[in-house]
Amino acid sequence: MxxxxxxxxxxxxxxxxxxxxxxxxxxxxxxxxxxxxxxxxxxxxxxxxxxxxxxxxxxxxxxxDDTPADLRGKVLARIDSIRSAQRRAEPVGVTEPLVATEASAAE
Structure with missing residues (x-):
């Protein structure tokens, strides 16, 4: 813009x-x-x-609302990954979904 x-x-x-x-x-x-x-x-x-x-x-x-610790950790790790890739000017792809599934929620 x-x-x-x-x-x-x-x-x-x-x-x-x-x-x-x-x-x-x-x-x-x-x-x-x-x-x-x-x-x-x-x-x-x-x-x-x-x-x-x-x-x-x-x-x-x-x-x-409290954020589940594992979700917070995944989000922060993803942000770090994106920022690192931007500094290296590399394309960033989604490697792991951030939303908890029913199976992971039951653990």
């Missing part, structure tokens, strides 16, 4: 890192770049606001 206007940080780069920004997983320098972009770019600011609202709704709706 691009709004068509020139920016120091491209819209695509901002949107690629939007969840890291929302989850406070970025260093302060990168956060500043995104904040500046949001001040200049209303389409990206709108997308940020929408994602922020969705995140708040999910937290409010699902915040009291």
């Amino acid at each position: 691009s709004c068509g206007d020139p920016h120091d940080t491209e819209c695509g780069e901002v949107l690629d890192h939007l969840y890291e920004f929302l989850d406070n997983e970025m260093n302060e320098g990168d956060c500043v770049k995104l904040r500046v972009h949001f001040e200049e770019c209303s389409p990206c600011l709108e997308k940020y606001g929408l994602e922020q609202a969705i995140k708040a709704l999910i937290k409010r709706s699902c915040g009291c």
